[in-house]
Amino acid sequence: MADTRRPVSPHLQIYKWQVQMATSILHRATGIVLAVGVLLIVWAMLSLAAGEDAFNQFKVCMGSPLGMLVMFGWSWAFFYHLCNGIRHLVQDAGAGYAISQFVRSSWASVVVSIVLTLLVWAYVLTAGGAA
Amino acid sequence: MSTNAKDLRNPLKRARGLGSAQSGVSHWWTQRVTAAALIVLGLWLVVTVLGLMHADYAAARATLAKPWNAVLLVAFLISALWHAVLGLQVVIEDYVHTRWKEVFLMVAIKFLAVLGALAGALAVLRIALGA
Numbered sequence: 001m002a003d004t005r006r007p008v009s010p011h012l013q014i015y016k017w018q019v020q021m022a023t024s025i026l027h028r029a030t031g032i033v034l035a036v037g038v039l040l041i042v043w044a045m046l047s048l049a050a051g052e053d054a055f056n057q058f059k060v061c062m063g064s065p066l067g068m069l070v071m072f073g074w075s076w077a078f079f080y081h082l083c084n085g086i087r088h089l090v091q092d093a094g095a096g097y098a099i100s101q102f103v104r105s106s107w108a109s110v111v112v113s114i115v116l117t118l119l120v121w122a123y124v125l126t127a128g129g130a131a
Numbered sequence: 132m133s134t135n136a137k138d139l140r141n142p143l144k145r146a147r148g149l150g151s152a153q154s155g156v157s158h159w160w161t162q163r164v165t166a167a168a169l170i171v172l173g174l175w176l177v178v179t180v181l182g183l184m185h186a187d188y189a190a191a192r193a194t195l196a197k198p199w200n201a202v203l204l205v206a207f208l209i210s211a212l213w214h215a216v217l218g219l220q221v222v223i224e225d226y227v228h229t230r231w232k233e234v235f236l237m238v239a240i241k242f243l244a245v246l247g248a249l250a251g252a253l254a255v256l257r258i259a260l261g262a
Binding site: 028031032034035038039041042045046048049052055056075078082085086088089092120123124127 | 163166167169170173174176177181184185188191192195204207208211212215218219222243247250251253254255257258
């Protein structure tokens with residue numbers, strides 16, 4: 001182990017909450033959710049390849065209230081990770097590092113991801129979907 | 132590098148912890164490249180799935196059997212699982228501080244990801260080739 005007498009950085013509870021902290025943590029959280037979500041897509045592929053009974057079983061699972069909740073959560077996680085990921089790519093290119101831009105782009109990730117999620121579900125519901 | 136022929140130590144033994152192994156940026160860079168691919172492939176997947184909302188088994192299968200859809204779906208699965216492994220690796224490195232648990236989780240996510248990619252790709256191939 002390293003020398004434990006060295007000064008340590010203050011931990012989370014010391015800081016005032018700022019939107020950049022939320023977007024950073026949400027990026028990790030949604031990333032973990034999406035990693036599990038990919039396995040759902042693999043399951044969909046396996047059931048589609050396995051035959052009509054297996055696929056109908058999959059559709060029943062996804063159409064159940066719990067399944068719809070999972071799909072709703074997955075869709076927001078996807079759009080959030082997408083928007084914030086694009087934001088990070090822009091920052092990796094060296095742009096948008098002024099604090100005001102940083103805060104603004106953080107809010108943009110949150111707001112745009114919610115808008116996209118609602119648009120998709122508005123489409124699903126008005127198209128009479130729900131699997 | 133050792134110029135002493137009697138020195139039987141592996142060069143890796145000298146390098147470990149002492150300097151660059153010249154592979155530092157590959158993780159970072161691969162994460163960005165898969166991210167860029169997933170912007171396109173992820174949006175394509177969402178649009179495709181929304182288009183399948185009212186599809187029955189035969190229609191869903193026929194859609195995914197189209198060559199471009201099959202290719203893009205396999206591309207999505209590989210990039211998504213690759214990106215997931217790189218991302219989860221960073222999370223594990225940050226939060227799991229017991230060495231054996233860290234190594235176990237790192238290997239486990241790689242096994243799971245490869246298994247998921249192979250199973251998903253085989254399922255798509257079965258659908259595309261009509262098996």
